[in-house]
Amino acid sequence: MPKATRTRIDDREALKKRYVEEAGKIIATEGLSALTARRLAGNLAVAVGTTYNLFANLDEIVVAVNGTTLDGLAAAIAAKPLPAESVEAALIALSDRYLGFVRKNRNLWQALFEMAPPGEGNEAFPNQPRFEALFAVVEGVLTPLFLPGEEAARARSARVLWAGLHGISMLALGQRLAPLGVATAEDLVETLVCCHVAGLRADRKS
Amino acid sequence: MPKATRTRIDDREALKKRYVEEAGKIIATEGLSALTARRLAGNLAVAVGTTYNLFANLDEIVVAVNGTTLDGLAAAIAAKPLPAESVEAALIALSDRYLGFVRKNRNLWQALFEMAPPGEGNEAFPNQPRFEALFAVVEGVLTPLFLPGEEAARARSARVLWAGLHGISMLALGQRLAPLGVATAEDLVETLVCCHVAGLRADRKS
Incomplete structure (x- = not known):
């Protein structure tokens, strides 16, 4: 049970890290104004709602x-x-x-x-x-x-x-x-x- | 005839001046991103096309x-x-x-x-x-x-x-x-x- 929880937290942290990396790529190539929740979720192949399970808002990213x-x-x-x-x-x-x-x-x-x-x-x-x-x-x-x-x-x-x-x-x-x-x-x-x-x-x- | 031409040029210059003043008001209160040709024409009660008779583009304004x-x-x-x-x-x-x-x-x-x-x-x-x-x-x-x-x-x-x-x-x-x-x-x-x-x-x- 503790092990399963840790794995879930690790997954969560790994996904957050991928969000930050992907957001960095979008900003680096197209500028901050190109960064949207929809774009980010699309690039990461996750639902838009996932973003708001992981981050309070786009600013946090x-x-x-x-x-x-x-x-x-x-x-x-x-x-x-x-x-x-x-x-x-x-x-x-x-x-x-x-x-x-x-x-x-x-x-x-x-x-x-x-x-x-x-x-x-x-x-x-x-x-x-x-x-x-x-x-x-x-x-x-x-x-x-x-x-x-x-x-x-x-x-x-x-x-x-x-x-x-x-x-x-x-x-x-x-x-x-x-x-x-x-x-x-x-x-x-x-x-x-x-x-x-x-x-x-x-x-x-x- | 020369008088009529001059009047028309004066009108044109007066309208350009109103454009610049109105654009200045929009930028001052809401920032450059709020400035659009549609907004400007609406505020001045002229057709959007008028803008492009007077100016090459929005940047010129x-x-x-x-x-x-x-x-x-x-x-x-x-x-x-x-x-x-x-x-x-x-x-x-x-x-x-x-x-x-x-x-x-x-x-x-x-x-x-x-x-x-x-x-x-x-x-x-x-x-x-x-x-x-x-x-x-x-x-x-x-x-x-x-x-x-x-x-x-x-x-x-x-x-x-x-x-x-x-x-x-x-x-x-x-x-x-x-x-x-x-x-x-x-x-x-x-x-x-x-x-x-x-x-x-x-x-x-x-």
């Missing part, structure tokens, strides 16, 4: 897909050590890996930001721990530029760099950069990182 | 709406002189006016970036001159930090600051900032601007 996208980014960033010669070099390498991942996974990446936000503002995101793990990597790289006790400023710098990188990558994905001239995404990243770090170093000296 | 959005932003930025005491103060004021405009016109603003890009990459945007006029304002503010001959670096700085501001405002509009903690859009703007400018000043000294 998208959250799971977004989780795997963020795990993929984390893996791409951690694939090899960051260059150790300077904070700038480490941040540029980190940004380039981020941009490379975003370009290779454009629809999956956009799905992260197309989902409705979680309620009125201050609740946690479903994938918040994954975002925070990514920020922690940036904060780790920035550590030599801050004194003990300056964690809030370091956290703000990490978020500014991420927001800048987010702006650059969204403009690059939307093909908004090239027509505006003078800069590729990589040029902008270099200017973003180098000026920010030079600014932090200057603050340290003054 | 959206481009015109986007043009008025960018004009509105330019007006909001130029409403009063920027503070003259420092480059930082001018850039922060400029950014705050930008953020204020974006927050007040969120759907119109998002429509600017939701439209498909113009072909394969390097063609001009329909509203490119308006974007360049906005960059010119930022470049003007940055001028004291660059030597003659450094126009390319100045242009790159203006675009990095804009990309950063774009990233911050898109995250703020999507309510992605608050749950990630530590920073409001205004805090991030201040860190973005101050570190960038400090970095440029440090480069100047070295």
